[in-house]
Each structure stands twice: as structure tokens, then as C-alpha cells.
Amino acid sequence: xxMKKSNRREFIATTAIAGAxxxxxxxxxxxxxxxxxxxxxxxxxxxxxDSVEDRxxxxxxxxxxxxxxxxxxxxIGVLASTEKREVVDTSWQVSxxxxxxxxxxxKVYQDHxxxxxxxxxxxxxWSKVVVYDAxxx
Amino acid sequence: xxMKKSNRREFIATTAIAGAxxxxxxxxxxxxxxxxxxxxxxxxxxxxxDSVEDRxxxxxxxxxxxxxxxxxxxxIGVLASTEKREVVDTSWQVSxxxxxxxxxxxKVYQDHxxxxxxxxxxxxxWSKVVVYDAxxx
Numbered sequence: 026x027x028m029k030k031s032n033r034r035e036f037i038a039t040t041a042i043a044g045a046x047x048x049x050x051x052x053x054x055x056x057x058x059x060x061x062x063x064x065x066x067x068x069x070x071x072x073x074x075d076s077v078e079d080r081x082x083x084x085x086x087x088x089x090x091x092x093x094x095x096x097x098x099x100x101i102g103v104l105a106s107t108e109k110r111e112v113v114d115t116s117w118q119v120s121x122x123x124x125x126x127x128x129x130x131x132k133v134y135q136d137h138x139x140x141x142x143x144x145x146x147x148x149x150x151w152s153k154v155v156v157y158d159a160x161x162x
Numbered sequence: 163x164x165m166k167k168s169n170r171r172e173f174i175a176t177t178a179i180a181g182a183x184x185x186x187x188x189x190x191x192x193x194x195x196x197x198x199x200x201x202x203x204x205x206x207x208x209x210x211x212d213s214v215e216d217r218x219x220x221x222x223x224x225x226x227x228x229x230x231x232x233x234x235x236x237x238i239g240v241l242a243s244t245e246k247r248e249v250v251d252t253s254w255q256v257s258x259x260x261x262x263x264x265x266x267x268x269k270v271y272q273d274h275x276x277x278x279x280x281x282x283x284x285x286x287x288w289s290k291v292v293v294y295d296a297x298x299x
Contacts (some may be wrong), residue, residue: 102296
């Protein structure tokens with residue numbers, strides 16, 4: 026991951042709020058080497074694409090996934106108001122992006138009871154799901 | 163964005179390497195409120211999907227985009243070695259994920275000379291592109 030100076034500054038602000046935590050030299054070294062992460066990006070098409078209620082319900086369900094310990098960061102999204110171009114897919118309604126340390130971490134998430142409960146309780150809301158799993162180069 | 167404690171620790175390590183920078187109260191406040199970001203995720207299908215050389219060339223081209231100032235973070239990816247499931251699209255070869263502060267930042271990137279040079283110099287490599295623009299909820 027490339028991180029700009031302004032982001033580094035923001036993260037100092039975050040950590041100042043969170044309270045100081047001692048940094049281990051091992052972690053510092055892995056970051057100096059540029060730690061690669063696995064990105065798991067899922068797009069959902071709702072059965073009722075115009076239902077604000079169903080969209081909110083699915084978002085509520087996705088928030089429960091944050092309890093899975095191998096997820097390093099979680100973004101839940103909706104369509105952004107960017108320029109409509111032919112290459113931009115705007116047919117989905119809700120997205121979920123997760124960062125993992127590796128494929129093993131993603132597998133822990135996949136088989137986790139919280140994830141299974143999410144599928145059980147919320148899968149009636151969607152008609153289609155597309156998943157992209159990318160590894161940082 | 164949800165960030166686990168272990169990540170906060172890692173970012174302290176990063177900032178320690180980068181050198182201390184004074185955090186402004188304004189930035190701290192925006193982070194406490196949970197700053198939402200725009201995610202721009204692009205998937206590329208190469209004309210020669212099995213060409214390691216073409217894949218490397220495209221990755222080289224994507225790295226030049228890091229010079230665009232409104233990109234807050236950039237991930238360049240290839241297929242991860244996760245479990246093959248029906249919902250996982252594994253037909254693409256290279257991905258690019260960028261974080262922007264807002265749609266205006268994404269538009270600056272879209273019209274930027276570096277981005278235009280990238281399209282001019284590298285678009286002969288791909289046959290298809292799909293873009294997803296998501297806004298954090």
C-alpha cells in the first residue's frame with residue numbers, strides 16, 4: 026500500500042486518540058518491507074434494488090462482520106456519485122471491502138460463525154453477489 | 163473504516179519510521195467522526211491473459227498513478243489464492259484500488275495528465291475494464 030504523508034499525519038492523530046501503544050520492532054520491519062494484504066471485495070445486488078429499507082438491513086448485517094478477528098479493516102459502501110461512464114458498473118447496491126493479512130485469514134472469516142449467521146439472516150435480501158479477491162503486488 | 167487495535171499499532175510503527183509530524187485538532191476531529199472515503203476499484207482483463215510480461219507492464223503503469231495528489235492510498239493487485247467458489251470472479255488479471263476523500267478528488271485523478279499518459283501508454287494491454295465506485299456508509 027502506498028500511503029501519502031497527509032494520511033500518515035491522520036493516523037498519528039488516530040493513534041493519539043486511541044492512546045499510545047508500544048510498537049514492536051518486528052512490526053516496524055514488516056512495514057518497512059511493505060506488508061502486502063489480501064483484499065476481499067464483494068458487491069451485492071438486492072432483490073428489491075429500490076428498497077432503502079432492504080439496503081439498510083443489509084448494511085446492518087455487514088456491520089456484524091466487524092467482529093471477526095482476522096478482518097484488519099472493513100469498508101461498507103454504496104454507489105458513489107462519480108461520473109457515469111460506460112466502464113463503470115452502477116447496477117449493484119451495496120459493497121463490502123475487507124483487508125486480510127493472507128488467504129488463511131480470509132478462510133477463517135469465510136468459515137466463521139458470525140459470517141455463517143450473516144448469510145443465514147441476510148441472504149434473502151440479495152439476488153446476486155460477485156466477489157473479487159486480490160493480493161497486493 | 164473500522165480499524166483494529168493491531169492496525170493502529172502498525173500505523174504507529176509506520177509513523178515512527180516516517181518521523182513525527184504534528185497532528186492538527188481538525189484532522190483528529192474528522193477522524194473521530196469517522197471520515198468516509200470514496201473507493202475506486204478497477205479490474206483489468208489483459209489481451210494476453212497468460213502473458214507475465216504484459217501483466218508486469220500494466221503493473222508498472224499503474225505504479226505511475228501514485229503521483230496523483232488526490233489519491234490517498236493505492237493498492238495494485240493480482241488474483242489471490244483463495245478458495246474457488248462460484249461467486250468469485252477469477253477471470254481478471256490485474257486490479258487497482260484507490261481511496262479518495264470525495265468525488266471531486268476522483269475527478270481530479272480522472273482528468274490528471276498522469277492518468278491520461280497511463281491510458282495512452284498502457285491501454286493497448288487490456289481488452290476490458292470494469293470499474294466500481296463505492297462511497298463509505
